[in-house]
Amino acid sequence: MPVTDEAIEKIKAMIVDGELRPGQRLPKEAVLAERLGLSRNSLREAVKALSLIRVLDVRQGDGTYVTSLEPGLLLDALGFVVDFHQDDSVLDFLDVRGILEPAAAARAARAMSREDVTALKGVLDSLPKEPSLDELIANDLEFHRRVASGAGNPVLCSLIEGVSAPTARARIWRGLTEEGAVERTRDQHRAIWAAIADGNAELARSWMTVHVAGVEQWLRTTLTASGFAP
16 A cells, blocks of 8 residues: 555544544644654645545644544545546546547647747746645646647647546546656656657657556556455
8 A cells, every 4th residue: 555545544544433533633743643653754645635635624833633524524535536436437538538648749749839849848847846736737737738739639639628627636646645656747748748849759649648548557556456446
C-alpha cells in the first residue's frame, strides 16, 4: 500500500473507532505522526487528501478538524475511490483520451506554429518547482488544451476537452497519493513538448500515449487494490 494511502487508512481508523469525532481537532502534526508511526510528510499529504474530500477541515492558524459529515461518509475516507466504483465511466473517458490525445499530439507536431510551440513551453515553465495540487491540475489541463488546439482541428479539440474534464478527479487523487506522480507528470509533459517542438509526430504520439495510459493504469490498479475493481 502506498505510504499516503496507509496514512489515510490510519486516520480513517481513528475516526471509525471514535478516537476522532466530528468537529474534533486533530492532535498536533508532530504528535500525531509519532503516534501513528508516520513521517510528517506522509501525514501532511494524507491530511491534504482528506481535506480535499471534506473529511478534514484545515483551518489556517487554528488547526485541523474532523468535519461534521454524516457518519456514513465519515466511515470511508477514500471517497474519491468510492465515487469511481459507483460510476466507473471515468475509465471509459480515460480510454477515449488514450485514443484521441495521441493523435492530437502527432497532428500538433506537424501543424503547430513556432509561436504556439513557444507558448506551450511557457505553460510548462510557469509551473512552480513545488506546485500546489490546484496549480498542477490547472497547468495540466492548460497544457493538454493547447496541444489539442495545436492539432488544428476544432472538432478534435472540442472532443478532447469534453472527455478531459470528467477525468480530473482521477488525476487529482493520483497527484495526492502516488509517490512521484507530480514529477512524472512534469517530465512527460516536457517530453511531449520536445517531440512537438522537433516536429516528430510519432514520438509525440508515443509520449502522449504513455502519459494518458499512466493515469488509466494507476486508477485500475487502485480500484483493484481497494476491492473496487469494475
